[in-house]
Amino acid sequence: MGDTTAFPGLLLWPALSPSTLVSGLGKSTLINSLFLTDLYKDRKVPNAEERISRTVAIIKHAIGIEEKGIKLRLTIIDTPGFGDAINNTESWRHVEDYIDQQFEQYFRDESGLNRRNIQDNRVHCCLYFISPFGHGLRPLDVDCMRALHEKVNIIPVLAKADSLTPAEVCRKKMKIREEIKQFGINIYQFPECDSDEDEDFKTQEQILKNSIPFAVIGSNVQVESKGRKFRGRVYPWGVVEVENPAHSDFLLLRNMLVRTHMQDLKDVTREIHYENYRAQCIQNMTRMVVLERKRSEADFPLPLAITDTEKERLIYEKDEEVCFTLLLHPVINLVIRAISTYLFICFFF
Amino acid sequence: MGDTTAFPGLLLWPALSPSTLVSGLGKSTLINSLFLTDLYKDRKVPNAEERISRTVAIIKHAIGIEEKGIKLRLTIIDTPGFGDAINNTESWRHVEDYIDQQFEQYFRDESGLNRRNIQDNRVHCCLYFISPFGHGLRPLDVDCMRALHEKVNIIPVLAKADSLTPAEVCRKKMKIREEIKQFGINIYQFPECDSDEDEDFKTQEQILKNSIPFAVIGSNVQVESKGRKFRGRVYPWGVVEVENPAHSDFLLLRNMLVRTHMQDLKDVTREIHYENYRAQCIQNMTRMVVLERKRSEADFPLPLAITDTEKERLIYEKDEEVCFTLLLHPVINLVIRAISTYLFICFFF
Structure with a gap:
């Protein structure tokens, strides 16, 4: 299929996340924390006038990271402006179109003569940011996830979790999981463990499943406290450590994305989402x-x-x-x- | 004018706040903390299906509080559902209509024969909740405040400020103040001090002006820590004290609302907003x-x-x-x- 195996040691996992939802939820900060990069070095936050006039944009960032000696190249797709408008009807259309365009390009490429060096730009994962302040999912969340769930692996995250106490995080997670089920939203499903897997692995997988949506905290700031340096947020009442498992699910999410489940995310994209797109495409052509x-x-x-x-x-x-x-x-x-x-x-x- | 002086010791300050903006910003929690009450004792948070189908509602709560021996009767006007929809175009219309209706009722009453015991239901103050996660004001904020600023005293508050570090609070406040000016939004103006006022008073007034929008934190939970009991929020990294001036502007806001500026809020409502309404009304009648x-x-x-x-x-x-x-x-x-x-x-x- 001209897939990433053509680049030994350089995994192509191009589109990490059309990291959607209302701006201000810390998407770029989280990505910076996840991959120790700086997405918007010279970021100029638009003023209110610009925010009013602008529409949803698609911005691509190519970054390289190294994980345990393995080099990874990621493409982050950001959607600044999503949810900012007064009327957000069908504002996810840009993201949907973008995902379809990548599938279309891949379809053309793999149908071509030279299919050994295809650049795989398909979107393998969508981190969907849910506001910590909603009483569960908002209508925009439901509509957006439903519009995308057959096209991409959706991983919901509970943004800016440092504004919630542990009890609140627990209640919100339960409510969001219930509503995801109730509205028939098909988020990314962690693969079932084989019965012969060791107990540690099974426990880890169960923890992952129970953590959905991952409660995350991001920070661009290096804090020094008690002789240690870490990414954190300094409040008058205490210091939040981004990578402290007692403070957030940040590490769980990072490990899942970059280590344990990257291949599965790619497999599901290739075997299910892309195949669905391809079948649909062929059907349409037949009809034509x-x-x-x-x-x-x-x-x-x-x-x-x-x-x-x-x-x-x-x-x-x-x-x-x-x-x-x-x-x-x-x-x-x-x-x-x-x-x-x-x-x-x-x-x- | 059949005003509140007819009720010695029992101030009528009926409509504290059509406390607007997106639900989940802690409006009722803040009101509970401000007036040590419990607005929604048996609150049933609507599920996502109900949230999708519902529209903006106006709910009135009458509460009595005692402040330094003086009994106050307040009416809180809540607008659950505001900003929840995908399309929020003109969703403030309900609030605008409500304010107009109260003016209209008062106009009828003071034009009637018996004008000694008029119940003053005019809205004296609107606490406008701004999300701490926006990059300044959102288009909905601008439109909503502009729709209401000639009718009611708007006091902007920065909601759930425990999700922001002190530096972030400072930056957000400055940006919001700039944008309020830039968009010509007329929020409530603290009266200028007389030149012969004492220095302490002048300093206090300056602190108030510089605090706009008030960064607030609410809590329904009584916390016990180091032998003290207080309303707070317990995070794994520390305990937030609602009434601690180093943690939020809660006390500043409470004092201003209930002690120092209550009368001015009523005066401005009566002398400016209501008189504008009345003049407009008479003009319309003339034209008719x-x-x-x-x-x-x-x-x-x-x-x-x-x-x-x-x-x-x-x-x-x-x-x-x-x-x-x-x-x-x-x-x-x-x-x-x-x-x-x-x-x-x-x-x-």
């Missing part, structure tokens, strides 16, 4: 070819009507076969006409 | 009467056209006088016709 054939039939009606069901099924199967070929051809209309002619020939002989 | 007169003139054209400007001015003044009387009359259309007739008589004799 059939329509074109019918139109041609209407222009040049056959002298003898063919009513045999078995024959029709065969013709439909032929359509499906040829439409895949269609996609490879640059002058699509010419091909459709040619195939229609070919089908006519089949009918007559 | 003039239109009605013109319509009647068209139905029964005068035999001699009156072109004398002085006479027209006099007629206009008469219109203004009579339209005030109009408001007192229950069958308004009948009166308009009667007055039109009267005017006709004036013209002829």
Whole structure:
């Protein structure tokens, strides 16, 4: 499939996250903390006037990280402005289109002649930021996740969890999990453990499942306290340590993303989301070819009507076969006409 | 004016706050902390389905508090659901209508015969909750405050300030103050100090002005720590004390609302917002009467056209006088016709 194995040691995991939802939830800060980078070095926060006029944008950041000696190249897709407007109806359309475009590009590339060095830009994971202040999911969250859940692995995170006490985090997580189920949102499912896995591994997987949505805290600031240096947030009442498991699920999320579940996220994208897209694409093409054939039939009606069901099924199967070929051809209309002619020939002989 | 002085010792400050903006910002918790009450004893947080279908509601809560031996009766107006929808266009209309209705009721009452025991339900203050996570004001904030600023004293508060470090609070406050100015939003202005006021008083007033928007933290929980009991929030990294001036502006806001500026809030409401409403009302009535007169003139054209400007001015003044009387009359259309007739008589004799 011209996949990442073509780059030994350099994993392509290009699109980490169309990290959506209302701006100000600490998306870029979290990404900076996760990958020890600085997404917006010269960030200029737009003023209110600019925020009012702007729409949702898609911004790509390519970053390289090294994890236990393995170099990773990530692409972060940020969606500044999402949820900022007064009317947010269908504001996720940009993100949906972006995901589809990457699938489309991959489909073209893998249908081409030289498919050994395909650049995989498909979106493998979407960190969906949920506000810690909502009473559960908001209508925008429900609509957005439903619009994307068949296209990408959604991992919900509870943003800025340092504004919630442990009891509140626990209640919010339960409520959000319930609502995700209630609204039929298909978030990324951690793979089931094999029965012969060791107990430690099973426990770890169970902890991961129970942590959804991951309660996260990000920080761009290095704090020095009691002789230690760490990323943290200094409040008058105490210091939050981003990587302290008692303070947030940051480490759990990072390990999951960069170490334990990266391959599974890629596999699910390739085997489920991309295959769904591909099947849909082929179906649409088939429908188009059939329509074109019918139109041609209407222009040049056959002298003898063919009513045999078995024959029709065969013709439909032929359509499906040829439409895949269609996609490879640059002058699509010419091909459709040619195939229609070919089908006519089949009918007559 | 049938004002609160009719109730010695029992101040009527009926509508503390159509405490607006997105739910989950801790409005009721803050009110509970401010007035040591429990707004929603049996509160049932709506589930996501209910939140999706519901619209902005207006809920009134009457509470009594005692401040230094003086009993106060407050009415809190809450707007659950505000900002929850995907499309929030003009979602403040309910609040605007509510404020207008109270002015209208007061206008009717003070125009009536018995104006000694008027119940003053006018909205004296609106605590406007700004999310701590926005990069300044959001378009919804700007539109909402602009829609209300000529009708009510707006006091902006920075909600859930325990999610911000002191440096962040400082930056957000400055940015919000700048944007309030930039967008021409007229929030409540603290009265200027007289030059002969003592220095302590002047300093206190300056602190108040510099604190806008008040960074607040609310809590329904009594915490016991180091032998003291206080309202607070217990995090793994420390305990937030709601009433600690180093942690939030809670005390500043409470003192201002309940002690130092209550009377000024009422005065500004009465002298500016209500008078604006009343003038607008009278103008509208005048316009209506003039239109009605013109319509009647068209139905029964005068035999001699009156072109004398002085006479027209006099007629206009008469219109203004009579339209005030109009408001007192229950069958308004009948009166308009009667007055039109009267005017006709004036013209002829």
